[in-house]
Amino acid sequence: MSFTPLIEVKNLQKIYKDGGVGTAALRGLSFGIESGEFVSIMGPSGSGKSTLLHIIGFLDRQTGGDYLFENRSIDGYSDEELARVRNKKMGFVFQTFNILPRLTVLENVKLPLLYSDTKESLWDEKAKQAVEAVGLGHRMNHESSKLSGGEKQRVAIARALVNDPQVIFADEPTGNLDSKSGQTVTSILQRLNSDEKRTIILVTHETAVAEHAERIIRIVDGKIESDQPVENK
Amino acid sequence: MILKHIFKTAVGGLSTHKSRSLLTILGIVIGVAAIMIVMSLGKGAQDLILSQIQSIGSKTIAIVPGRQPKGPADIISTFTDSLKERDIVLLKRKENVPYLAEIMPIVFGTEVAAYGNETYRPTIIGVTPFFAEIYNIYPAEGENFTDDDVKSYSQVAVIGSKVKTELFGDENAVGKKVKIKGRNFRVIGVLPEKGQLSFLNFNDIVIMPYTTAQSYVFGIKYFNRLVAQADSEANVPQTAADIKATLRNSHNITDPSKDDFFVETQAQALETVGNITNVIKLFLAAVAAISLIVGGIGIMNIMLVSVTERTKEIGLRKALGATNKDILSQFLLEAVILTGLGGIIGIIFGTAISFGASFVLTKFLNLAWLFAFPLSAAFLGIGVSAAVGLLFGTYPAYRASQFSPTEALRYE
Numbered sequence: 085m086s087f088t089p090l091i092e093v094k095n096l097q098k099i100y101k102d103g104g105v106g107t108a109a110l111r112g113l114s115f116g117i118e119s120g121e122f123v124s125i126m127g128p129s130g131s132g133k134s135t136l137l138h139i140i141g142f143l144d145r146q147t148g149g150d151y152l153f154e155n156r157s158i159d160g161y162s163d164e165e166l167a168r169v170r171n172k173k174m175g176f177v178f179q180t181f182n183i184l185p186r187l188t189v190l191e192n193v194k195l196p197l198l199y200s201d202t203k204e205s206l207w208d209e210k211a212k213q214a215v216e217a218v219g220l221g222h223r224m225n226h227e228s229s230k231l232s233g234g235e236k237q238r239v240a241i242a243r244a245l246v247n248d249p250q251v252i253f254a255d256e257p258t259g260n261l262d263s264k265s266g267q268t269v270t271s272i273l274q275r276l277n278s279d280e281k282r283t284i285i286l287v288t289h290e291t292a293v294a295e296h297a298e299r300i301i302r303i304v305d306g307k308i309e310s311d312q313p314v315e316n317k
Numbered sequence: 318m319i320l321k322h323i324f325k326t327a328v329g330g331l332s333t334h335k336s337r338s339l340l341t342i343l344g345i346v347i348g349v350a351a352i353m354i355v356m357s358l359g360k361g362a363q364d365l366i367l368s369q370i371q372s373i374g375s376k377t378i379a380i381v382p383g384r385q386p387k388g389p390a391d392i393i394s395t396f397t398d399s400l401k402e403r404d405i406v407l408l409k410r411k412e413n414v415p416y417l418a419e420i421m422p423i424v425f426g427t428e429v430a431a432y433g434n435e436t437y438r439p440t441i442i443g444v445t446p447f448f449a450e451i452y453n454i455y456p457a458e459g460e461n462f463t464d465d466d467v468k469s470y471s472q473v474a475v476i477g478s479k480v481k482t483e484l485f486g487d488e489n490a491v492g493k494k495v496k497i498k499g500r501n502f503r504v505i506g507v508l509p510e511k512g513q514l515s516f517l518n519f520n521d522i523v524i525m526p527y528t529t530a531q532s533y534v535f536g537i538k539y540f541n542r543l544v545a546q547a548d549s550e551a552n553v554p555q556t557a558a559d560i561k562a563t564l565r566n567s568h569n570i571t572d573p574s575k576d577d578f579f580v581e582t583q584a585q586a587l588e589t590v591g592n593i594t595n596v597i598k599l600f601l602a603a604v605a606a607i608s609l610i611v612g613g614i615g616i617m618n619i620m621l622v623s624v625t626e627r628t629k630e631i632g633l634r635k636a637l638g639a640t641n642k643d644i645l646s647q648f649l650l651e652a653v654i655l656t657g658l659g660g661i662i663g664i665i666f667g668t669a670i671s672f673g674a675s676f677v678l679t680k681f682l683n684l685a686w687l688f689a690f691p692l693s694a695a696f697l698g699i700g701v702s703a704a705v706g707l708l709f710g711t712y713p714a715y716r717a718s719q720f721s722p723t724e725a726l727r728y729e
Contacts, residue, residue: 138722138723141636143635143636143721143722143723143726144721144722144723163640163641164640164641164642167635167638167639167640167641168638168640170635170636170637170638171637171638172638176636176637178633178726182629182632182633182636182726184630184633186329186333187329195633195634195637196637196638198322198326198639199634199637199638199639199640199643200638204319243637247638
């Protein structure tokens with residue numbers, strides 16, 4: 085593990101301006117996440133945890149403070165570079181799955197490869213590997229709209245994995261799932277962390293889910309309330 | 318992102334809404350089809366008219382009374398009485414027009430012709446026997462009138478095939494008498510079926526000596542036009558100039574801009590007609606092109622709907638690493654594929670309709686109409702419709718590319 089953290093935020097702020105009135109979503113957060121960590125970000129709805137995830141996931145920019153990814157400030161990236169980093173080094177899993185229903189499982193998983201510089205001849209192999217990794221090998225050519233919620237989320241994880249990212253961001257990945265499917269999803273995430281040493285950042289409001297991580301950052305009203313390792317791990 | 322995949326993605330996006338995509342391109346289809354039809358039929362009509370003018374013979378020179386028409390209003394002024402018998406006498410003199418081979422006056426008008434209880438309104442044409450040679454039409458039954466008939470004001474007529482059927486039915490017409498303007502004219506010949514030739518339907522005419530037509534039918538002393546022939550094609554320009562000079566002299570005209578007649582050679586007629594038909598064709602094509610713009614607006618409208626509908630997809634693609642450029646290309650290509658497809662379908666439809674129309678024209682109207690596939694219009698159609706896609710697809714595609722990934726993902 086290196087001494088410079090993979091993700092480092094310093095006094096991070098985000099103010100949404102809507103019709104001249106500013107709403108502060110993040111009010112000065114500072115923390116670091118090392119490569120290979122599994123961190124849960126917890127907090128009630130409206131606490132700013134999703135906003136935080138979007139910023140550290142390069143989907144949005146902060147309005148104050150600084151965010152360094154691999155020791156380089158986000159301010160130094162152009163939008164196109166952000167897209168490239170998202171594609172190569174980050175994987176996303178969303179609460180609402182965001183699977184394109186008209187595509188097959190394999191096609192959905194291939195989506196990030198479309199925007200990558202990976203050779204086309206490797207696409208099939210990579211996508212198949214990722215689908216196998218989430219245990220959906222038998223569903224490879226299924227139309228995605230016909231899958232169950234849990235399966236869709238596993239497709240989403242496979243899609244997040246396909247470009248072999250350093251860090252996976254999961255935004256309430258179990259929020260729309262029954263508890264059994266939810267468990268499958270969290271255990272896949274856990275395995276990705278423990279077996280493949282991938283950094284996982286999980287946003288959730290469920291304590292049971294959050295406790296799969298090694299560390300929990302609790303956020304209330306845009307500020308860090310606590311930042312503690314999970315006990316009994 | 319490789320073009321091939323942008324293309325695949327765009328096609329995928331469109332094929333989710335097949336019927337909507339098809340309805341969207343209807344405007345483009347109609348626009349391009351209309352252009353194709355106008356160009357194809359326009360070309361066919363132009364070729365037909367030009368070939369008919371050519372068939373009259375390249376040595377032919379027309380002399381028309383009145384001022385040369387420069388616009389629709391001038392057409393009326395062509396019905397003047399400036400050309401008279403005296404002009405023919407002067408033009409026939411070798412010292413005036415040395416290369417003149419033949420000159421024929423024409424008078425014409427529509428009159429009621431009757432036989433027994435049957436009546437019909439044919440076009441009465443007063444000419445000389447030279448008419449048959451110049452239009453290559455000789456009686457199928459009976460015979461033509463002669464120069465002697467012209468000199469002696471003979472009340473004889475050669476009738477067109479339709480006039481014969483209308484008045485005589487299955488009866489033999491030759492030797493019978495038709496009544497025109499209260500006078501009897503002996504039918505001496507019946508023309509074969511020939512059909513439309515430039516402005517004249519040969520099935521629908523009654524030909525007689527011009528002297529007879531002038532005195533007994535129309536009661537005029539002037540000619541509606543003169544048709545002259547030079548002895549060779551090379552001498553046509555000189556002959557035309559000589560005719561002009563002779564007529565100016567005869568009419569006491571010194572200023573050519575005050576001419577009360579105009580002389581038109583076949584080359585000029587071809588050029589004039591070619592110009593007129595080109596202008597008409599372009600004008601009609603321009604009208605048809607308006608529907609392309611309307612179609613383009615339809616495309617823009619649907620693309621905007623589609624972009625809004627797929628806000629979430631756009632957000633997802635961005636999250637997965639799509640750049641603004643990738644999104645822009647995807648939606649722009651969708652629009653261009655739509656319009657390009659519309660263009661191709663339009664070309665197919667337009668060609669089919671033009672082909673059908675030319676078939677009907679040849680088969681049922683007896684025209685020597687040739688189907689023409691306007692290749693230039695086809696390329697123009699595809700090019701313009703793709704350009705319409707680019708033009709009207711840019712705004713929706715740009716909008717799509719500017720979505721922020723977080724807001725797009727949050728969109729419900």
